[in-house]
Amino acid sequence: MNQNIKAHKTIGDNIQKGRKEKGLTQEQLSAQLQVIGCDISRGTLAKIEAGIRHISLEELNAIKDVLEMSYDEILKL
Template sequence: MQYLQIGLKRVHGYGDNMEQKIKQDEIFIGQNIRRLRKEKGIRQTEMVALMQLQNVSVTREALVKIERGIQHIQASQLRAIRNVLKTTYDELLK
């Protein structure tokens, strides 16, 4: 499985800041997904069903965690979310 989360190793104190930045980015991505989903009037259960039609394994619980920034998002999930929301990676990742 491919994950957007990248492994980091601590280098002279930079590890904490970098890990914190990545965690912040995950939260922003999740917030963007939630915002776009709501703007388009798509419920979480609908989103999950549409993602599953693209052969992407995801549950509603996993989507909730992704939107809250507490679960890493797989590349295949991000691609399916982009397709379902008919948006761009730039819009999801800003």
Template sequence: MEQKIKQDIPLGKNIRSIRKQKKLTQMDVVRELELAGLGTTRSSYAKIEAGIQHIYASELIAIAEILDVPLTELFRSNPTD
């Protein structure tokens, strides 16, 4: 049985905010996800940032590594500005 996580933290918004702070485009992140073996389209990634698509734990870990932040930073109520 697949387990789903109900979001009570704006995870996608946090990812988008941190990505922009790092001056990366969505395509930059998608390219790195592909290099990590996680086939993700820009459209799917955009949906993750919009909070309308589920995210796998492996994607979440990879995104934290790509953004060069601790995983916990993605779960903050107000990510570092």
């Protein structure tokens, strides 16, 4: 069963903040996610950050790991 977290602008903003704190572009984060087996393109990442695309639990876990963020940091509204 594929679980998704509803798209939300604040969650996207939290991911974008974490990415920028790491000094990564969307392209660089996308590449790092792909290396660990999470196939997210730069465009998909942009949609997640904009709050217009749902995020799967697999994607959330991968983003959390690469950005070294907690679930609370990503999901806080």
